[in-house]
Amino acid sequence: MLKRTPLFPVYAEHGARVIDFGGWELPVQFAGIQKEHDAVRQQAGLFDVSHMGEVTVSGADAEAYLQKLTTNDVTKLENGQCQYSLMCYPNGGVVDDLLVYKLAEASYMLVINASNIDKDIAWMKQNLSGSVELSDISETTAMLALQGPHAEKIALKLTDAPLQELKAFHFLSDVSVSGIQALVSRTGYTGEDGYEFYIDQADAIKLWSLLLEAGQDEGLVPAGLGSRDTLRFEARLPLYGQELSQDITPLEAGLSFFVKLDKGDFIGQEALAAQKTAGIPRKLVGIEMIDRGIPRPHYPVFADGKQIGEVTTGTQSPTLKTNVGLALLDKAYTQLNSEVFVEIRGVQVKAKVVSTPFYKRKS
Structure with a gap:
């Protein structure tokens, strides 16, 4: 049902x-x-x-708990302010991306993705510590x-x-x-x-x-x-399950701004710091089709005769009327204007790496 x-x-x-x-x-x-x-x-x-999930987090240790649970710096929030953040696994993969609302001192609301509500709440409970109360108000x-x-x-x-x-x-x-x-x-x-x-x-x-x-x-x-x-x-905003997943880190997805590696200990910090030091192996980039064809999610992308990644989201842009996509590619092939090939129904179709976001509103 x-x-x-x-x-x-x-x-x-x-x-x-x-x-x-x-x-x-x-x-x-x-x-x-x-x-x-x-x-x-x-x-x-x-x-x-309304399908999105909402969870309140309150109690004397709410801030410390969220600081450990999420990648962004919760201590920077003032009452009436919210921030984009992520919850990561110890290996740096993403549990979910979310919004953290600071309702009052020691009182927060998290807004999580609908398809992840049960998984997210289980993860929050598993990592619960101190004087903290969780309430699923979805x-x-x-x-x-x-x-x-x-x-x-x-x-x-x-x-x-x-x-x-x-x-x-x-x-x-x-x-x-x-x-x-x-x-x-x-x-x-x-x-x-x-x-x-x-x-x-x-x-x-x-x-x-x-x-x-x-x-x-x-x-x-x-x-x-x-x-x-x-x-x-x-607007190059990520969708969980496409640009982010348990197998894609926030750094690979280009979200390092929301990962405060120097804020103190948080789940996934060690793995993400190590990935940053070693060099991020894959990068999320924009691609634009040169030949005819629309890049769809999970279509493989090739260069130099080998697969270098795959499309995460792609369509004909309703605003620009061009066939574009976001693709997670081997970093060596992510320079602007690099030529790549998207496999569409068994045929490799020419595309190039382009800058993102594809659309930015005039302020």
Whole structure:
């Protein structure tokens, strides 16, 4: 039986096509991936991301515990601030990537990937130490993401809270959005500006309707997982299971900024420090097809007559209209403009290494 979010009942009203996504019945698209992608780039899109997991971490030793569990430096967080981070295995492979929200002193919320909720919580419990309490609030929490250049204008129609003053990777805990209590953050996963609304599941349908109504004149559309993937891909934002996994380290994925090797001991630190010292063997790069063909995940990549890696994500970019991909390659072949060959249905097709992100919004 597939799991459903509290917004499942309204999908059909908007013509959603649903798929099985990691055990969840979720909309891959409403009006179409290209339309939804363009709306987020130019106006705004509304995503149901209630399948994501939320775990609160509290207690006298919460900070020390998270400092040991995650790669980023939790001590740098102020109340009302969040950070992107990763949990690693002792060998440097990734358990999951996540967001850490500092709610108050000794009180945090972690936002984790839906398909990893059980595995992540088991890992957190396995590494629990000191005076720390974990609480999985995923089942009672809904999350809507409003993304795009018109997001701020739309959100401000529904609240008096100073959301326009909210900096990136900051949040307000107790916002009234047309009478609905919400935690509102400004992180995003599309390469555009936007907000996330964390609310009680019982309020999900009401907030969804209110936001769509408020965005009617701003070009707001419901958006599905398909456009969420193309948007995050163009902005070079990683997806767990593709750019990150238990077999791919954050350093190989180009995420060394979020790995503070000098912050003190954390799980995976030794292995990651050793990898950095020895030289990172593989690197995640952008590739662009020169010959016809679309690079898809797991397609092998060749150079000098041997396999040098594989595509992690690839598609025709809806914004650029070019066939591009992210690929994890042997470091020796990752110089810009290096010629490589992607094997597509048994044929090696010419491509070249290009710079990323493929898309960057004009600030």
